[in-house]
Amino acid sequence: MIELCATLPCAAPPAWAVLERHLFSLLDQSVHPYLEKYTRPDGSLIFGNSPGGSEDDFYEAYYNWPLLHLMGGGGHLLEGAAQGWEGITRQLTQYGLVHQEYARRDDQFHQGESDIFFYLLCLADPQRAGQLERARRFAGLYLGEDPEAPNWDPEQKLIRSPYNGSGGPGGPFFRGEPSYGWSPGMARYGLPHYDVPGIRAIEDLKDPALARRMGEYMQRRMSRGDVAPNLAVCSLVTNAYMMTGEEKYRRWVLDYVEVWAERARQNQGLLPDNVGLSGQVGEYIEGHWYGGLYGWTWPHGFYNLQMAALVAASCACLLTGDEGYFELPRLQQGRILELGQLRSLDQCDMSLAEHWIGHYLALGAQRCTLVVPYRYGDAGWFDYQPMSPIYPVTLWQMSMAAGDWETVEAVRRQSNYDWNLVFPFHTKEDAGHEPPWVRYLAGENPGYPEAMLQAACAQVQRRLELIRNDAEAATHRDVHRWQQVNPVTTEALVQLTLGGPQHLYNGGLLLCRLRYFDAIQHRPGLPAEVAALVEKVESGNTVLRLVNLSPLAERRVVVQAGAFGEHRFTGARYDALESAYPGKISDYAEPEAVRGGLREARIDAARFQVALPPSTQIRLELGTARWANRPSYGRP
Helix, strand or coil: CCCCCCCECCCCCCHHHHHHHHHHHHHHHHHHHHHHECCCCCCCCCCCCCCCCCCCCHHCCCHHHHHHHHHHCCCCHHHHHHHHHHHHHHHHHHCCCCCEEECCCEHHHHHHHHHHHHHHHHHHCCCCCHHHHHHHHHHHCCCCCCCCCEEECCCCCCEEECCCCCCCCCCCCCCCCCCCCCCCCCCCHCCCCCCCCCCCCCHHHHHHHHHHHHHHHHHHCCCCEEEEEHHHHHHCCCCCCCHHHHHHHHHHHHHHHHHHHHHCCCCCCCCCEEEECCCEEECCCCCCCCCCCCCCCCCCHHHHHHHHHHHHHHHHHHHHHHHHHHHHHHHHHHHHHHEEEEHHHHCCCCCCCCHHCCCCCCHHHCEEEEEEEEEECCCEEEEEEECCCCHHHHHHHHHHHHHHHHHHHHHHHHHHCCCCCCCCCCCCCCCCCCHHHHHHCCCCCHHHHHHHHHHHHHHHHHHHHHHHHCCCCCCCCCCCHHHHHHCCCCCCHHHHHHCCCCCCCCCCCCCCCCCEEEEECEEECCCCCCCEEEEEEEEEEEEEEEEEECCCEEEEEEEEECCCCCCEEEEEEEEEEECCCCCCCCCCCCCCCCCCCEEEEEEEEEEEEEEECEEEEEEEEEEECCCCCCCCCCCC
């Protein structure tokens, strides 16, 4: 492996480097009070209630801990996360929701949220006992390899139900009598179907007879056939490929993505959200391309469908290097943006209002901004909400296409607020700070690293205080509680050290420009006291700065192109000391100004090593060939 050596002194550490290492330290310590208050010794979660029919939000209690570990967090994070996964799995098995370590039946909108925890555990420690067998077995649920779980139809290339898992494709939508009545929690999402006789508004469902009628329609329309959110399964199968390298997993992903992409092409670019068991779009919904579970009409529309499209396209590109797959999410986004309008958020009846905290903070008293329709029903487009920056930024980060960057800029120009601003908040997705990050990458927001790291530290401190003050920790009945107080936040470190956005919450794999390994300790992540900052990402170039804050110890870091080694470095230009330092022992004054010059090195590999003597730094311009290698969880 090629090794480069840092020679420039770092006598006065940059503020971002000090803040970054402080954040690592803060996060490492923050998990202890969380574990003490919300978990049992076996990793299971303290809960004062039965979860009913869903395992939603249990696995999310720890989901980003292995991600923090693989970036450089302590080993206790990985061990705690692994124990947590196993403890929660046993807990949900006792509840009857998990079978053979995987959900019996769930929709992929929610299952994808749980699965990201497993993917990150595999990435952080692929050699852990049981992980390879689990990865094979979970993917096999969708390859027809488990006779108890016939989720997959190989002839039609479809998943047989919106609800699927280790128990096979779902049966009736409702466990008992089919009835969907009014509830305060679901009322904001409106009606699942708008063509049910006698039902025109959500309040009509307060009538038990009408609630039963709606339930009968949902039973008939949402119990069988494939739906677009099932595209999240692509990550589960891609995960197995990266653990094994076996072609059958690659082939399944490409077949499944291509059949959905073709349906979108036949529907003017938009993904139809439902397919019958015969392979016909709208088979159970009177021929409509909309109306499926977690589809365009109900409950979230574009919010989760664009995530599914991005997940599917990223997996297909990862496995082939073919950026043409990005056309699928690009078409969805383009069609929705064409319908965008400038409106005041106060005039929008938004079903996901809590998701736009960053917009509200940035807009201040004036509320006018770009909004787009998230949902479609019999009366056309509705539910106008801000265009989430997660989508255009994620697409651009994967494609590096000039057109996708222009879309990011077009959204920025119409957003009507300053994208340079950084506000401290921590959403469910641990995301939302993409606007100021991309302005930093564009060279227009130089203070972003320090501001974002300070915001992240503030959020950790806030959540620690919430934990200290939580008098209901042992008796709470809220499945959202754990994710709302989980003190680990990774968004800032993913952006600044890995050069990518936070992975997509509903089933996304970690897609970033760089990854690191400690060459001395033989573990993943940045070595102790080493800080990293990705200053620029371009189609063929990555700019990275590394700093060793230790005044005594040399560190050695392996830099990898991509989370899975899917990219390749073609060469490096880096700064090297050319002036005298530290000068003569007899000199009382500082030597002449430190002067550096550029050196060049050919790499042509997915990894290289950097030696960082005490108190040194190095800036590297890394030629990068994207999507050039077969992705895997292999380590140096």
